[in-house]
Structure formats: C-alpha cells, structure tokens
Amino acid sequence: MKRRNFLAAASAALLAGCNRVAESESGKALLGAAEKWHQRAHRLLTDRTALAPEYPRSAISPFFRGNGSTDPQNGDYPRHA
Amino acid sequence: MKRHALSTRVWHWLNLLCVMVLFMSGLTISNAHRRLYWGDWGFAPEQAWLVVPRFPDWMTIPGYYSLALARDLHILMAWPFALGLLFMWLAMLGNRHFTRDIVTRRREWRPAAIWSDIRAHLRLDFDHGADKYNFLQKLAYGLVLGVILPMMIFTGIAISPGMEPSFGWLVDLLGGRQSARSLHFIFAFALAVFFVVHLILVILSGPIGQVRARLTGGHHP
Numbered sequence: 419m420k421r422r423n424f425l426a427a428a429s430a431a432l433l434a435g436c437n438r439v440a441e442s443e444s445g446k447a448l449l450g451a452a453e454k455w456h457q458r459a460h461r462l463l464t465d466r467t468a469l470a471p472e473y474p475r476s477a478i479s480p481f482f483r484g485n486g487s488t489d490p491q492n493g494d495y496p497r498h499a
Numbered sequence: 500m501k502r503h504a505l506s507t508r509v510w511h512w513l514n515l516l517c518v519m520v521l522f523m524s525g526l527t528i529s530n531a532h533r534r535l536y537w538g539d540w541g542f543a544p545e546q547a548w549l550v551v552p553r554f555p556d557w558m559t560i561p562g563y564y565s566l567a568l569a570r571d572l573h574i575l576m577a578w579p580f581a582l583g584l585l586f587m588w589l590a591m592l593g594n595r596h597f598t599r600d601i602v603t604r605r606r607e608w609r610p611a612a613i614w615s616d617i618r619a620h621l622r623l624d625f626d627h628g629a630d631k632y633n634f635l636q637k638l639a640y641g642l643v644l645g646v647i648l649p650m651m652i653f654t655g656i657a658i659s660p661g662m663e664p665s666f667g668w669l670v671d672l673l674g675g676r677q678s679a680r681s682l683h684f685i686f687a688f689a690l691a692v693f694f695v696v697h698l699i700l701v702i703l704s705g706p707i708g709q710v711r712a713r714l715t716g717g718h719h720p
Contacts, residue, residue, distance in 0.1 A: 429558075432519055436560045440568055452575040456661070463665035471667055479540040 501716030502631075506590035508713060510583055517580035518690070520572060521651075523560035525687060527569035530554055535684055539675035551684065581652045587644070600631040601641050607634045625704045643693055647686050654683035 439445035489499075503511075534547035541547065556562045560572060591597040606612060616634040619626075627633040632640065656662045657670045657679035673679040701709050711717070 429519070429523070433523065433557070433560055433562050436520060436523075436572065437562060440561060440572065449571045449575055452578070453571065455578070456574050460661045460665070463662075468664070471664065477539075481540065481542055483542060 500719055502712050502719050503716050504590070504594055504596060505716070506587065506594065507596060508716065510587040510590070511713060513579065513583050514587075517576045517583065518694075520560060520576045521580060522687060522691065523558065524569040524572040524576075526554040527559040527561065527564065528566065528573060529684070530559065530564060531566045531569075535681045536677040537674065537681060538677055541677045548681070549684075577652075577655060584644075584648050584652065591644075601637055601644070603634060603637045603641070607637070623703055639693060639696075643690065647690050647693070650682065650686045651690070654679045654686065658683060 440449065490496075529551055530553055533551045533553060534541070534544060535549045535551065536542075536546050537548060544550070556564075559569070561568050588597075591601070607616075613634060619633070620635060625633075627636070630637075653669060654673060656666055657673050658676065663670060663676075670676055670679060673682060708717075
C-alpha cells in the first residue's frame, strides 16, 4: 500500500515539477536552447542548402488530407466558400 | 571492489529521469493521434492496426494536452537519454561490466538451468551464486540495454521530421515512417513492462539495501 502511494506521489511530483520547469522563465529558456541544439544537430548532419530527396510518382500517398479542419462552419470561411 | 561501478550508477539514475519524462511526454504525443499503422502512410481508422487508449492527464507530462510542449520536453530529454546510453555502452565494454556480468554463458541456456532459474524467481529466491546476475536478469538487462533502448532511439530518429532528410535509409529499413512509429510504441510499452517488473523485484529483494547500493556502490557479497 505504502509503495503504491509512493509511486503515485513520485510521478505526481515529476509531473508537477516538469510543469513548473516548463512554465518558468529559465524552463522556457532551457526548452528553447534544447530546440536550437536539436536544429544545429540537424544542420550538422545535412547542409541547410542540400536539395530535397526526390521520390517516384508511385511513392505519393493515396491519401492527401489537409491538416486540421477542411470545412470550418464558423468565422469568415462560410461567407467565402 | 564496489558492487555497482560509478558509471553504472550515474547512468542508471540519469536514465531513469530521462525515460520517465520521455515516456510521460510520449503519452501526450500519443494522445494527439491514437492510431497506429504499418508502412509509409496511414490516417483513417480502417487503416490502423491498433487504437491506443487516451491516457488520462495525470499520467502525462504536461498534465494537460499540449502537443507542442510535450514535443519540446521529449526532444529536451531525448539527447541526454541517447548520449547517456552511448556513454553507458562505452563504459560497459571498457570496464568489462558487459562481458563479465551481462553476457550469458552457454550453460545457462540449458533448459534445466532456465527452468531452475524461473522456479527460483517464483520462490523469490534471489541467490545468484558466483555470477552477479541470474539468467533472467542477464536476459532482461541485455534486452533492455541492447535492443529496447537503442530501438527507442532509432525508431525515434525515424519519426522525427527534422531527421528524416538525413536518415531516409533508416526510415526505409524500419519499414516506413508509420512502421517506425508503431515500433516506437511497441518498444516503449515493452520498456514500461520491464520497468514495472524491475520495480516489483527490487521491492521484493530488500529495496532499502538495493537502492542504497545503487546510489553508493555497495559491496561485493
């Protein structure tokens, strides 16, 4: 019983801790730095000006969906559609 | 000589932190699209081979739905996780921890020996004779260190859009992006199962002594 409570408390603490880190100024700076490091690693592996890989026509996905909603019923969209 | 080398201890606890954040932020990422497919593409429910349950907020990092933040945290911890594993492999091979303690011997694979080890585990008999680890331990640790953890990294690289231009061959090797994603999930949950079993066995074999030894190094019996 005690151990299960300990585990629940530990993961709750981790969750709360991560949230506080993520929402703090230094936390945001850390996440930003990690993202920049990540991008720099990408640039090391493949040059910024490298050409995109090319694929045969057969590799085109049979499904090409739009991201998000494709027929919103709110806002300005219905007026223009 | 200490029971647990410094490199082992440092890696173990750093890895625990990384894996917990990676797993819990991974649950948020999973919640963003809960269907798994095989091959290069997939989106519709009828193409899925599995629909993963929606994980409740208290299990996830952050504790609310934010794909952007979850991915930021996932990427933040992925690097120390991967570099840590690389460091651990180099250390293990260098200090012979791998060859001495984790590699299984031929005689341990005899059916009678395997069965005897399973029975000992069921009896909660943790005596492992001259070797540091018993057969099932060696198997579990070997699988985690040699297969599950590296595969998390390789499949993770294959899913990452920024890595795909450099690692197209890896995506193809894994059977396509959606296959890489399915494998990423499969290995992640295999790791979660190991984690639960590992915790249970540590708790059953005298947790205070075990954790203390894992922190300070302990003594050879």
